[in-house]
Amino acid sequence: MFHPLRVSEVERLTDDSVAVTFEVPPELTGDFRHTPGQHLALRRVIGGEEIRRTYSICTPAAGGEGSAAPVLRVGIRLVDGGAFSTWALKELAVGELVEVMPPMGRFRLVPRPGHFAAVVGGSGITPVLSMIATLLAREQEARFCLVRSDRTVASTMFLDEVADLKDRYPDRFHLVTALSREEQSAGLPSGRLDRERLTALLPALLPVPEVAGWFLCGPLGLVSATEQALRGLGVDRSRIHQEIFHVDDGSAPAPAPPSAPDRAVLTATLHGRSGQWAVQERESLLETVLRSRADAPYACKGGVCGTCRAFLVSGEVRMDRNFALEPEETEAGYVLACQSHPMTPEVELDFDR
Ligand code: FES
CATH class of the missing domain: 2.40.30.10 (Translation factors)
Structure with a gap:
């Protein structure tokens, strides 16, 4: 709301x-x-x-x-x-x-002792800044390593806030900066952080197997490259958390597979009230709900923010894309309504769970 x-x-x-x-x-x-x-x-x-x-x-x-x-x-x-x-x-x-709307999203760090790390690009620093400041203030036994990638110093967001954290926690906060378009006197040589570079860099910076949580945030290319590097270094999927900013890959939604039903009916519960509607061709289940219920939750409609998350009570759906839900959430039965299309003649969603 x-x-x-x-x-x-x-x-x-x-x-x-x-x-x-x-x-x-x-x-x-x-x-x-x-x-x-x-x-x-x-x-x-x-x-x-x-x-x-x-x-x-x-x-x-x-x-x-x-x-x-x-x-x-x-x-x-x-x-x-x-x-x-x-x-x-x-x-x-x-x-x-x-x-x-009140705060939401499952890309989060609940403060606890341990070693944490983030690889961020551009505005991807924003949520991670909150994580670092909260964690280091609350947990004396916590450490954080931040690898941030930006184009130039002038285009770097929250430069002073990150520098303040470095001054306040010199022993527990490790900052590494990579600029893609500018040489710097300290930090990494210029150039893009790709999978190969990250595979060599990360083990040199910190004890990779001991990191309790990795937080990757920024453009799709950097987040995917870091995830691949981490998986290649043996990091378990459950320790990698990702948030992608602004995905616009220009790809059209995939056409419905032949096994998709010609007609489908959606039942949805939202804010305690249920309704039932026919799903029109090609529309997402979010659009089906929005035709009658303007209070259906959404923000990006692009599979990125997770605002439209709903529990799949019965039936089956296919999602065009998902950059928001963690694997445990999809395994537990959650879907993104803005990306979902029915694969069975009847589908039931619960937005309240
Ligand atoms: S509205 Fe953002 S993921 Fe569906």
Whole structure:
């Protein structure tokens, strides 16, 4: 459910990115507590069209019950032709109202002792910044190694915040920077981080088998290359967590396979109310629900954010793509409604589970 929140600060980070802080009224403080790594879905009518986007929270999570209210801030980078990010960079001002959904997402790090690591590219630093700051403040026995990849120093988001963490935790925070388009005096030689480079680099930086959790965030190419490198180094899939930003590979959804039923009926439960609808040709199950229920949850419609996650109660579906659910979630029966198409004449989804 969206809540209108007032913008209390807009801070320019780089030429093409801003950090936007929201004021959370006291009665919503509990709803807006986040676990480091989570994101917010934002909604706004721009040019007469409703636009939704998800952006990761960059600020540390609050402590336990009764602790001070956390600051709710997201990082937004301009995407070419992106309606929301263009509006956020050019027009969004302090005092404006934006509709915001409470934090969600399963790309998260619940603080605990241990050695953790992240490989991030560009704005992928945003959720990881919250993870590092929260973890190192709360767990004296935790360490973090961050490998970040950016084009140039000038285009690097949260440069000062990461430098502050380095100063505050010199022994427990290890920072390695790779710039793809600029040489630097310290850090890695310039160039892209590909699978081969990462396979050589990561074991030289830290004891790979001892890392309790790997957090990969950024463009699809970097995240896939790192995952392949880690799998090649023997890291178990369950220790690798990924979040992809802005996937637009231009690929059209796959046509329905011959085994797909000609007609299908969807039953869905949402906010305690159930309904039944015929699924129209080629539409996703999310679109089927949205035709009658405007409160169906979604943000990206691209298989990336996980906002449309639903439990498959009965029947079978196929998903066009899935960059949001972890393997344990799909194995447990969860699907992305925005990517799902029926493979049986009857399908039942539960959005409330
Ligand atoms: S709406 Fe984002 S994954 Fe479905």
